[in-house]
Amino acid sequence: MPIVKSHYNPPLIFKNGHFSTIHSGLYRNVSGVYQKRERITLSDQDFLDLDWSYAAYHKNVSKLIIILHGLEGNAQRSYIKGTAKIFNRNGYDAIGINLRSCSGEPNRLYRAYNAGASEDLREVIEYILTNYPQYSHIVLKGFSMGGNLLLKYLGEPIRVPKEVKAAIAISVPCQLEGSLKQMGRVENYMYNRMFVKSLREKLVDKHSAFPSLIKLEDIKNANSMLRIDNLYTSKAHGYKDAADYYKKCSSKQFIPNIKIPTLLISAKNDSFLSKSCYPIEEAEQNENFYFEMPKYGGHVGFFNRGDVYYTEKRAFDFATLA
Structure with a gap:
């Protein structure tokens, strides 16, 4: 698809990319999200901890969002909880995946997580579909390194389950x-x-x-x-x-093969990303891939007044339309 025009225009101080990055990472606090942990065993006998939060005032929930954190993050980060909060408010259950070694307890194997460990996301989705068959509508969202992992998963030759309807990636180092x-x-x-x-x-x-x-x-x-x-x-x-x-x-090479509606948002003033991390040509050539490049936002910043950040609202709106 053509590049998506961005309407993000934050308060003056948040137009500084570093301020936006640091404020979101260190000072934002998201309240009202109550997580329940489930540990699952993977096929190699290692484990992953999944932190669930549930749709408010909804019964018979059939929608689920699965969220991936960035490098050295976890499912308690504000950007994970902020995403879970808006989706929980609107009828989705949510899972924040703690990648291997990121849940506060060392994983069992010598390996841990990496930017291309799409096999772990694949196992989580298979686990959900097998053990929680009520979820017929699944949305995926990944941040930074977790976003790279997500885009790689979506573009790999192995079929994405039909229950996965849309994906959103934020501030991704695609290269x-x-x-x-x-x-x-x-x-x-x-x-x-x-x-x-x-x-x-x-x-x-x-x-x-x-x-x-x-x-x-x-x-x-x-x-x-x-x-x-x-x-x-x-x-x-x-x-x-x-x-x-x-x-x-690197997920950039997998983007041409993405077959479900997918939105990538990366700020132009993200100091973590090189020019090669902006997949403009790939977006122009894949009708399923939408790329938005706000002028501001820093790295996983995107401050908005109120308790919902810009990319959280955009993610929910995109998931609703997909």
């Missing part, structure tokens, strides 16, 4: 190597160090559980995202190295 290089810029130093610190702490946990597979000295030397991906992310998930991981898991 992983380009985003990695962008994150290395001086303006992103604070974010980059935060991610590296968090990931290295998890690698120390991996060393404690699997001392023969990863060494503390190597973790100490893994002082960048690229080095972490070369040391662990790629090797633990079956890729040759970081470059191989980025090449095979």
Whole structure:
């Protein structure tokens, strides 16, 4: 589809991309969403924790939204709860997936999560369809790295179940190597160090559980995202190295094959995204893929007055029309 015109125009201070990113990530608080956790066992005997919240004042609910967080996030993040809240208000149950190692408890295997682990999303959807057959209308939403995973899933050769009606992705690094290089810029130093610190702490946990597979000295030397991906992310998930991981898991190459209505929203002032992360040509050539590029919003920002952020309202409206 042609590029979707955006009408997002936030208050002046939120036109600063960094302010929008930081405010949403650190200071936003979403109340009124009550989550109930369910642990499911995957085919490789690892586990995922699903955090459910339920439609308010609705019975016989047949609609469900499944939400994926970003790098080092979890299902308690404000952007997950904000999405769940608007959908719960309007007759949807919601699941926030905590990706492997992100629910507050280390996962069982040496592997964890990555930007291309679409097999885990596929297993969750299969689990829902088998164990909760009342859900005949499923919407998917992914943020940042989780959005990359989602778009990859939608464009892979394996058929998407007919119950999945629409998808929305926010602030997605569709070209992983380009985003990695962008994150290395001086303006992103604070974010980059935060991610590296968090990931290295998890690698120390991996060393404690699997001392023969990863060494503390190597973790100490893994002082960048690229080095972490070369040391662990790629090797633990079956890729040759970081470059191989980025090449095979970047979602941009899968967008032409998406066959259900899908909306991507990425701000032009998102400091996490390189020019290669904006799939303009792919959107123009796929009638199922809608791409909106607001001038403002930062990375998973998109502040709006009130308790519903811009991309949350857009996601619900898109799901309703799909």
